[in-house]
Amino acid sequence: MGKIIEIRWHARGGQGAKTASTLLAETCHAAGKYVQGFPEYGPERMGAPMRAFNRVGDDPITIHAPVEHPDFVLVLDPTLLGSIDVSEGLRPGGTVLINTTLSPEEARKRLPLKEGKIATVDASGISLATIGRDIPNTPMMGALMRLSGIIPFDLFLETIRKDLLKKFHGRTNVVEGNLKAIKRAYEEVKSE
């Protein structure tokens, strides 16, 4: 069986990590992959730390458990770094991608990883500039595509455009804003 890429999202309730894991699963599925996308259902309080998960691979995925050893950890809210260990269980060679204005070197001072790499992208800043609101989840996916190469970026853009058009009922300005955000994050993400 081929390699399954495992992803864990860290965010606060209301920041869109569940939507992001759903959208990522749908997009990768539309691009021909086997996928899983699911959040951890807790008390569902706005602002409380929460996690969501993805698995993406070329073969059927049967495991039904939270991701324990992620290849990629996506941190939507940098204020989580001080309160929880986002790197828990990170696979050797894995990457923690953080939504922050800091460089990976600066971020490492806040997150002293033993193994694995740190990557950063100002997903909030990008989404404010392109979508007009602080919705970092789609640009985080753009950055993830650059780091992971899960699916070719052109194919990703094409499929997520269709997904977003459906999701936003054809509101093309919102869709175009998201696509711009995804492209900018793809270009601007920095990794160690």
Next chain:
Amino acid sequence: MASRQHVAMTGNEAVAHAMRQINPDVVAAYPITPQTDIVQFFSQFVADGVVKTEFVTVESEHSAMSATIGAAASGARAMTATSSQGLALMWEMLHIASGYRLPIVMPVVNRTLSGPINIHCDHSDTMGALTTGWIQLYSESAQEAYDNMIQAVRIAEHPDVQLPVMVCQDGFITSHGIENLEVLSDEEVAQFIGEYKPVYSVLDVNRPITVGPLVLPDYLFEMKFQQAKAMEAARRVILEVGKEYGRLTGREYGFFEGYRLEDAERVIVVLSSTAGTTRVVVDELRRKGEKVGLLKPRVIRPFPASELREALSHARAVAIMDRAETFSTQGGPLFCEIRAAFYDAPERPLMRNYIFGLGGRDVGTSQIEKVFADLAADLARGSVKTPVSYLDVRE
């Protein structure tokens, strides 16, 4: 939909999709976490006019089941859906649905029973309903939940069966997780389930019947005997329908599924989503040369005792995992029934029970690895030290 499609859906979405394709005459339902999506998606189908279903919003699950019973008794193909407390609130009506021999299909998204209150998965709701006279099918994945829904219609409505069916899947774990599945075309589903021709209907004036009369000691026993015979007949019908579904889709269904079971010395028996996690561990350990396997029951009512005994007879040590605590102090329901199935067997494997995953406690590969390791220790010792244990609990 005119053709088969590969889709990414949650388990709840897959069940709602199946319900749209089944296009029942009546759905009466009340929302409860984690079943809510099913009712929500389905009510959207009703609002969009893509089903011809009469959708009845009710004030409780007791009313949901009552309305479904009324609809089914009048000859309608009728459905509802529930979880946990909702199933508990239906309790007396569950027995009435089966006692009146009404072929109702009901998805149940497994969630623990209060208290204390908890919305997460275990099987205490449907395991408590083993005695209600309903057929029970369990689903590992969104695909299986979808496939079981479509087969359930045929099983329930078969003239020799005429019993209600619960289609169970794990709350949140599969109900709210997106995964790949293949769905049939609307036409294929319509053709597979066929037009519903009720055996009896109170609205059939040419063939008047009485539903729900007082039945005294002179006949009640006979009616329960017939009900037991119908459950016996369901054994044959479930297999026939599973084979026919296999010819249509390539996915054949039986009473249970074995995974690398044929030559396995150590076997885990577990229902629903945890079986998927167990497959991963079986593959891992097999790569190391360990003879381990999985048996995943699909049908618990009727209980396929002789077939399970046959399938497990070559095993040397078996761990039966129950996601429900029924407080007998002698192990969970699956354990007790499978152990009883071996009473007359000339040779019996070592058997032990794990109560696991209550209230949504995560079960990952490390817990399953521990169970296989415990079985290895039992084999080395030649006996089971702890027949009933609690997996990953703080003692």
